Amino acid sequence: AQSVTQPDIHITVSEGASLELRCNYSYGATPYLFWYVQSPGQGLQLLLKYFSGDTLVQGIKGFEAEFKRSQSSFNLRKPSVHWSDAAEYFCAVGPPSGNTPLVFGKGTRLSVIA
Amino acid sequence: DAGVTQSPTHLIKTRGQHVTLRCSPISGHKSVSWYQQVLGQGPQFIFQYYEKEERGRGNFPDRFSARQFPNYSSELNVNALLLGDSALYLCASSLEGTASNQPQHFGDGTRLSIL
Incomplete structure (x- = not known):
């Protein structure tokens, strides 16, 4: 599963400071990979996605993520965090074909201090 | 253009009651998905509809049902509410199809509290 x-x-x-949020997945094949951000009281906003090709993907708000097949990881990074980045971050996977829906991680809550 | 809109934003119910949550997708989007997000957890898939047909169902009891209307809006119905149904219910729409490479746009959710 x-x-x-x-x-x-x-x-x-x-x-x-710099930021790295970790995400590991378990999947039969290389899935589509996503990072979403959720601010308090709001829905999820897509930060970036990986389907294929270059394993380093750029997203909105200065975020990037790197897909590492050997480690089944898709870690999110940002070189310099802003106070407005404080939120909940969710990693998700989806199948490269078919209708199986997205599966989300439990999230990482990011706090930013002055 | 308006994003995904959900109503109501907050709702309080008691055990045993039923509830209807509503979602209007982004204009032109034909696919709607529903997710349940319990406090401290990631969203969990409930249903997906495309062109008014159910295309996917998550591991939820039959007390949960949904439908999609000709204008692509959707309703999620939950009967015989339990305390464990307290959660944020999120609706997401996508332009075409149900493949996961279709970007999903989320609404702000309906916060359902069961007393």
Whole structure:
């Protein structure tokens, strides 16, 4: 069965520091991979996605993620965090074909301190 | 253009009641999906509809049902509410089809509290 693991429940970083959020997946084939962000009281916004090709993908708000097949990982990074980045971040996987829906991880809550 | 809109934003019900949640997709989007997000968890898939037909169902009891209307809006119905149904219910729409490479656009959700 497909699964997504986000090992870090909560991360605190200083404003201006770099950020890496971890995501590992279990899937029979290389899935489509996504990162979403959720601010309090709001729905999910797509940050970036990986379907194929270049394993380093760029997203909105200065985020990027790197797909590593050998490690079944799709970690999210940002070189310099802003206070407005404080939110919940979800990694998700979807099948490269068919109608199986997205499977989400449990999320990582990011706090940003001055 | 308006994004995905959900109503109501908040709802309080008691055990045993039923509830109807509504979703209007982005104009032109034909696919609607419903997710349940329990506090502290990621969203969990409930249903997906495309062109008014159910195309996917998650591991939820028969108390949960949904439908999609000719204008592509959708309703999620939950009968015989349980305390465990307390959650944020998210609706997402996509332009075409049900493949996961179709970007999903999420609404802000309906917060359902069961007393």
